[in-house]
Amino acid sequence: MSELYLGRTAPRLKDWGGRLPVALVFPEAARHGLSTLGWQVVYRLLASREELAVERFFWDSTSPRPRSVDSGRDLGLFPLVLFSLNFEGDFPTAIRLLQDADIPVRADARQSWPMILAGGPLAFLNPFPILPALDGIFVGEAEAGLSAVIDKIANAWNSGGDKAAVLEDIAGLPGMLIPGKSTEPVRRVVDASASGNLHDPAYSCFVSSEAQFRDMxxxxxxxxxxxxxxxxxxxxxxxxxxxxxxxxxxxxxxxxxxxxxxxxxxxxxxxxxxxxxxxxxxxxxxxxxxxxxxxxxxxxxxxxxxxxxxxxxxxxxxxxxxxxxxxxxxxxxxxxxxxxxxxxxxxxxxxxxxxxxxxxxxxxxxxxxxxxxxxxxxxxxxxxxxxxxxxxxxxxxxxxxxxxxxxxxxxxxxxxxxxxxxxxxxxxxxxxxxxxxxxxxxxxxxxxxxxxxxxxxxxxxxxxxxxxxxxxxxxxxxxxxxxxxxxxxxxxxxxxxxxxxxxxLDIGVSRKFLYSEWTKYKHGMITPPCPESGCSECGICGMDRFLSLPHGS
Structure with missing residues (x-):
């Protein structure tokens, strides 16, 4: 992953010529986004790429239209809108942002650009209440495959490509759920092996006195x-x-x-x-x-x-x-x-x-x-x-x-x-x-x-x-x-x-394991913690099988 770190420095604005403009939207107040690591991981992953012009959006109840905090541009001008969904309460706010930007809310009413995608914890928990508003969902950890998705979208946009065609193109990529096009269940992508090491730990891209966790x-x-x-x-x-x-x-x-x-x-x-x-x-x-x-x-x-x-x-x-x-x-x-x-x-x-x-x-x-x-x-x-x-x-x-x-x-x-x-x-x-x-x-x-x-x-x-x-x-x-x-x-x-x-979705943990744990709840039975030796030595919850399969299987 890129080592981009801005701290208190304002991001460098890029000219849109020859680049894919990307709106990275956190549908809550800025103080929460500036204290959320997953959203900042995606910013770091994309903003350092010269072929992308990434700008930040937050929910601001005082603004009649959603505008970039970096340039003031209207959300409706961006051909690619990426929502970071962290809590169920984000669902109506995301819809409101689309409404206020005069973007048709339902995906079936948007035959051309913009493309509306979402990721974040809810994308591999339960994103389905908001699915009718989305062209697609990235299921899993951004480090494990989001770049490949953005590559195809950027290439299509810069060559004057058709949105429907690029949706078909990305539907089979690891972690992508494109309704009606992707094979289901869609497997969560994970930046991990069974080793137990966190190879690329997340860290803040921004430090701000406005953040919920101030100056940290x-x-x-x-x-x-x-x-x-x-x-x-x-x-x-x-x-x-x-x-x-x-x-x-x-x-x-x-x-x-x-x-x-x-x-x-x-x-x-x-x-x-x-x-x-x-x-x-x-x-x-x-x-x-x-x-x-x-x-x-x-x-x-x-x-x-x-x-x-x-x-x-x-x-x-x-x-x-x-x-x-x-x-x-x-x-x-x-x-x-x-x-x-x-x-x-x-x-x-x-x-x-x-x-x-x-x-x-x-x-x-x-x-x-x-x-x-x-x-x-x-x-x-x-x-x-x-x-x-x-x-x-x-x-x-x-x-x-x-x-x-x-x-x-x-x-x-x-x-x-x-x-x-x-x-x-x-x-x-x-x-x-x-x-x-x-x-x-x-x-x-x-x-x-x-x-x-x-x-x-x-x-x-x-x-x-x-x-x-x-x-x-x-x-x-x-x-x-x-x-x-x-x-x-x-x-x-x-x-x-x-x-x-x-x-x-398939997040890796088997339904059989979850139901056996529900049965154990009712009988007050204990299950031991995951072994320190890792998933490959366990084989109880299904993650050993999940991790052994190549992405896209």
Whole structure:
């Protein structure tokens, strides 16, 4: 991949003569795009190519028409529009951007250019609700094949080629889904072998004070996760688990010379070089920030180093209210290790302990909530134990509870969804439990918004009319108008033979494996994490077969 790094420098504008103009669209506010690595990987991959003129677009609610932040050009002028889809809420925003640019929204109404393609995490999770608006989808990791797709499009555009002809031409390329033309299921393309190495870790192309993670170079430490939590889509769609090499990350930091680095990964404490890398950053007086950590990976040495270097809060994922639920979801979680971590965090006088949890698990009940209230008491005792006679330690324990949204490509894709009133009752129960302890604070997700997310996550092309309406009125109003459709999608029968919209893709993890994990959920059975030796030595989930096949098979 290109080593293009712009930092705070504005991109160089290229003349359009002899080049393919490309609109790279992030359908959210600029602060989110500037803090999203996948979108910046694609920018780096394409913007360094002289035959392309790539410009950036973000969602700006104050602008009547979508315009490039680089040149001010209107989106409707670009022959190739690439959407980066990261969350289901991006669907109506993407449609709105097309509407505001006077581009026909439905692909079947666009016989000529522009060509509208999409990629990003949703492209290999469940992109089908928005498929009617797209000429095609790139399924997988951009590093693994997007360049070949763009080559053919650029050649066609520069030679005055026909859009329909180039769609036929790219339909058979690895990772491309062109409706009605590509052979399905379309295989996800992966920049990986079974070795376990992350050869080309993602890193920021831009550093900005406008970004959600301000003035920070984001750096990918690992991709994928070995633990197999049954609710986590990242554990499936980013398989196989891969770690970056220390020397590679050091080289990136040396070239970019940032003031602050944000480490990104699903399992940071699994990376054996985490502490050596943090020490290396400290020696160069480079500040750093870490995402959520696993309690069983918090060694005394790591915690002491974090506190000594100025870290004031630690974030841990609790996930489920009870031991039974955590075992059912395959959360490899030791209560003893967790409470011990709380004690050590408090002893080292971190100011804040942030805890994350999810509610809405199949068969979750009052019994689980009662156990959680008791566990909160143990957390409070562990915090006080760390304070000792000094009465100084963690001042605030902050609990955030979200609603379970069963995702595609997880064992919980077969799970039924509680009604909104159930979620409201659960949130009230958790808020009451937290309120009994001094120095604890509660924040709960809006159950109504969670139900909308579930609808978008489970739907297929049939929900597109609702998305079109949402582009005009907002999601809240649209789902009210399409209430019957929402109910039908959320009430679909889910059994062993159910066919899901997203199974037009092949991400590598087998359906047989996912259903066996769903069965294990119901029986509270544990599956061990992925072996360190890699997929070729495992053969359980299907990734060994998937990785052994050449792209395009």
């Amino acid at each position: 170079l984001l750096l990918e430490v690992n991709r994928g996760c070995p633990y197999g939590c049954r609710f986590c889509a990242a554990g499936s769609i980013y398989k196989p688990p891969r770690h970056a090499e220390l020397e590679t990350l050091q080289d990136i930091v040396t070239r970019c010379a940032p003031q602050k680095v944000g480490l990104v990964g699903t399992a940071l404490t699994d990376w054996p070089d985490l502490l050596p890398f943090l020490r290396w950053l400290q020696e160069r007086k480079i500040k750093f920030s870490l995402s959520s950590l696993r309690a069983d990976g918090l060694t005394d040495e790591l915690l002491e180093f974090l506190r000594h270097t100025g870290t004031r809060s630690v974030t841990l994922a609790l996930e489920g209210a009870s031991r039974r639920l955590r075992q059912a979801m395959n959360k490899h979680f030791s209560e003893e290790a967790f409470l011990d971590a709380v004690t050590r965090i408090s002893r080292l006088q971190f100011n804040t302990l942030k805890l994350y949890m999810i509610t809405g698990w199949p068969d979750e009940s009052e019994e689980d909530w009662a156990e959680f209230e008791s566990f909160l008491g143990r957390i409070d005792e562990a915090r006080k134990m760390g304070q000792g006679n000094r009465k100084k330690g963690v001042e605030l324990v902050s609990l955030s509870v979200s609603c379970l949204v069963p995702k595609a490509w997880t064992p919980l894709q077969w799970a039924t969804i509680p009604e909104e009133d159930w979620f409201k009752k659960a949130m009230k129960r958790f808020k009451g439990a937290v309120g009994r302890f001094k120095g604890m604070r509660f924040a709960g997700e809006n159950p109504g918004q969670a139900r909308v997310q579930m609808f978008l996550a489970r739907g297929g092309e049939e929900i597109f009319p609702c998305l079109e309406r949402a582009a005009e009125t907002g999601l809240g109003e649209a789902v009210k108008e399409f209430d019957e459709m929402v109910r039908q999608v959320l009430a679909r029968p889910l059994d062993r033979d159910s066919v899901f919209p997203w199974e037009r």
